[in-house]
């Protein structure tokens with residue numbers, strides 16, 4: 590596996606591969622790899638001939654008071670893990686290479702990007718979209734794989750790709766969880782043993798069962814989730830719990846078709862997110 594830090598060199602290498610007929614797959618990451626990242630890489634490996642993994646803690650998607658400086662970093666371990674799942678190339682640029690001082694172009698999907706996490710993290714999805722678009726232009730992959738834990742990110746990237754006619758197949762991969770149900774996240778490293786937040790998953794599963802059993806009133810479902818979280822995670826501070834359309838993320842009042850229950854909360858030093866698809870029954 591080759592490691593490249595220069596965007597120009599990355600683009601030349603990827604274009605040369607494509608010129609020889611190779612299908613490229615991309616897994617964009619910010620490093621601190623866990624089994625969830627490795628599952629994305631495995632999935633992408635099966636979809637392409639050459640697998641590119643990017644490792645870049647993107648400053649543009651962190652707010653002023655967020656954890657950019659503290660974000661977990663372990664380059665050597667990440668490099669070894671990417672190699673172990675068969676990545677062909679690791680792209681690990683410096684911030685100045687991605688954002689030179691006169692960088693002036695940003696990509697924003699304002700409507701979807703202001704909802705849910707976007708409400709408490711203004712500018713976050715603008716940073717995500719811009720860096721992902723740059724990676725798409727540099728690598729020109731046939732397929733790019735993202736985790737469904739960040740459902741909003743996935744929905745926004747799908748919209749960006751559709752709106753800008755970017756020829757990339759965006760693949761969502763199911764969330765990988767610890768045995769207790771907690772969704773894997775690099776930020777779980779901030780949790781202490783007593784802050785394990787498996788109750789988020791249990792609350793979401795109860796909600797999915799209630800929807801299946803015929804509860805279609807989104808306000809009632811949300812009330813149940815908020816109540817469960819307050820009871821089971823008293824130390825947590827809820828950011829949001831909402832039931833939205835899975836594609837455009839608009840809030841739902843009734844479940845007529847599929848819905849998405851999404852939750853974000855602060856626990857100790859960590860901000861945790863999770864979601865579940867709701868299939869109305871009854």
Ligand code: PAF
Pocket residue numbers: 617618619645647650717720721739742
């Ligand atoms: O999901 C992430 O780790 C990041 O938001 C991404 C997609 C790598 C962009 O920096």
